[in-house]
Amino acid sequence: MVLTSQSEQLLALPTFKPSAPALADLKSGNVDTRLVFVLLTLAQQHALDISTIKTGHPMEPKTRGGFVNSHYYYRAVDIIAIDGKSIAGHETDPDIVDVGRILRSLSPQDRPDHIFGPAAWHATLRYTSTAGFKNDPFHNQIYADHLHLSFELETGTDNQE
Ligand SMILES: [Zn+2]
Structure with missing residues (x-):
């Protein structure tokens, strides 16, 4: 598959630091263009360490809870560090919080x-579920050491604001 110009731009940014499997996923040209746009927007302002897009994610197309696993469809990304700071231990660091603000500034679609993400990160941002920010104790625990961003639907989003 031919890479889009946004994928090319993203891969050319020194601030974008994918793991080897995530890099291979991007080079395959299969990553959702919405996800590429989000990563490009973030990486233009902060350095991002990416652990996983699809390859290496342990889950099948459906999660154990019966939900779609968006990683499987190249529509999700896990960010483990921002500007060289791991998410774990830096949940309220201004640069890591700023990534949340940049996300909120994007249009709902x-x-x-x-x-x-972690509880303290959500607590600092105070954004709502209808804007995509899923803040509950169960998930905050699962995502204590990374930010997970995903598009759940094949097209469009569920964001109401
Ligand atoms: Zn994830």
């Missing part, structure tokens, strides 16, 4: 509709 451009913004991932599942945005998960």
Whole structure:
């Protein structure tokens, strides 16, 4: 598959630091164009360490809870560090919080509709579920050491604001 110009731009940014599997996913040309746009927007302002897009994610097309696993469809990304600071231990660091603000500034259709992260990060941002920020104790625990951004639907988003 031919890479889009946004994918090319993203891969050319020194601030964008994908793991080897995530890099291979991007080079395959299969990553959702909405996700590429979000990563490009973030990486133009902050350095991002990416662990997983699709390859290496342990889950099948459906999660154990019966939900669609958006990683499987190249519509999700896990960010483990921002500007060289791991998410774990820096949940309220201004640069890591700023990534949440940048996400919130995107239009509802451009913004991932599942945005998960640690409790303290959500508590600082105070954005709502209808804007995609899913803040509950169960998920905050699962996403204590990374930010998970995903588009749940094949097209469009569930964001109401
Ligand atoms: Zn994830």
